[in-house]
Amino acid sequence: MARRQVFDITHFGARPGGVADCTDAIAAAIAAAAAARRSEHSSASTRLIVRVPPGQFLTRPFNLSSGLELQIDGTMIGAIGAEALERWPQLPPLPTYGRDRDGAKKQRYQALIMASGAHDLRIRGRGSVDGQGAWWWARRRRLRAGRPHLLELYNSSGVELAGVTFVDSPFWTIHPVYSEYIHIHHVKIRAPLYAPNTDGIDPDSSRHVLIEHNDIRCGDDHVAVKAGLNALARDSFPLYSTENVTVRYNTLYAGMGIAIGSETSGGIRGIDVHDNVMHGEGWSVALHVKTTPQRGNMVANISFRHNAVFNTTGFMRLETAYQGAKGKPLPVSYKPTVISNLSWLSNGYQHGDRTRSKWMCPTSYRTCHGLVIKDNSMPRGSTWRCAGVGSADVAGNLPAGLEACMHRGNSPRKSARRKGRHAKDIKSRKKLSKAGFSAACPFCAERDRRYKLFRATD
DSSP states (O other): OOOEEEEEGGGGTOOSSSOSBOHHHHHHHHHHHHHHHHSTTSOTTOEEEEEEOSSEEEEOOEEEOTTEEEEEOSEEEEOOSHHHHHTSOEEOOOTTTSSOTTTSOSOEEOOSEEEESOEEEEEEOSOEEEOOHHHHHHHTTTOSSBOOOSEEEESOEEEEEESOEEEOOSSOSEEEESOEEEEEESOEEEOOTTOTTOOSBOOBSOEEEEEESOEEEOSSOSEEEBOOOSHHHHHTTTTTOEEEEEEESOEEOSSOOEEEOSOOTTOEEEEEEESOEEOOOEEEEEEEEEOOGGGOSEEEEEEEESOEEOSEEEEEEEESSTTTTTTOOOOTTSOOOEEEEEEEESOEEOSSSOOEEEEEOOTTTOOEEOEEEESOBOOTTOEEEEEOBSOEEEESOBSSOHHHHHHHHTOHHHHHHHHHHHHHHHHHHHHHHHTTGGGGOHHHHHHHHHHHHHHHHO
16 A cells, blocks of 8 residues: 655645635645655655645645645635736747637736646545636736636646536636646536636647546536647647547536537547536537638547437537638648548437537538438437538438438538528528517527627627
């Protein structure tokens, strides 16, 4: 049995209560544990534990070291206010983004908990990390730098994260980037629906990531698999690709679903999303692949299988012109994003309002091939939409009509007529909305109200 050596932050001056700044005490406990690891008196089998005991501890950002275990049994509260902001470290943008992802600012605020170049690291416990995100959300357009994550694993390997609850992150909650061999399990994530950009778990330009048995309720994507978005990410393939990520057995409540993208420039391949349960509770797309032709590189070998979905506005979706990127000219130096070998197998929309699924690839690029869509089910009255898919194997889906949709979507003349019908549908929906159509569906009315509020503050 491994020997334990515990470095309790209260022994280094941390005071519970959530008022006194404990940053220096936490850093001192981590430094003492790191020194013990380097000491010749410390056996390699000794577990060096930095412990946050029960109680509330206010902190600014701090950095973790290799070979340690951060045991969180109390509540770590991120400092807020003008004084905390002045002392909050700023970092350059990620190399594969070029500018910060939060509003394209030149700098980004460091994550509250940061591990850079660390290995053999554990973050465990029954406690929580509270980012006090509402303060950041209200000021996001006025900040000098991009909002911080709650936890960032930067260029790290061999990291296990388990048991901790993460609450109200200012931006993306858990962000492994340029990292490998990451295991995130039995974690809870909490943020209000539509709280801006509060993704749950975002593996980014990382490999060998296992995300399982987590409980997530957040304001944006529950899980978003990313790989940067600039020329460095594209041109350095496969240095910044994301590969071998498994997302399984997670329970997902309010939030925007499980997404591949939209940042895909480094290339994404080998992603398996299976046996997750998504309870919906708002506007979202459950199983989503999103990118743009301008991102370049590829999205390949992606599988969504045996996922159960409830009460979402979108069920399965592929869009390669995400957020209106269709028709924009491509740079001459690289080919458009190639989509290949994607599968949606035996996924079920369990109950709720009618929903829709769509696979939309710009017909001018014809970059989507090898789709397999089989044995998925949606309620009666749900709809399929398709355009520009080069090749697809389709069978056993409910309701009927996906095969015909794929055929129509690949016919330029019929596709144009469908586009005209879609425009008429939008006008009809606006008329119905003015006539009080949403009032007949309380869930839809609340969903639309919250979505409009979200878009107004985005």
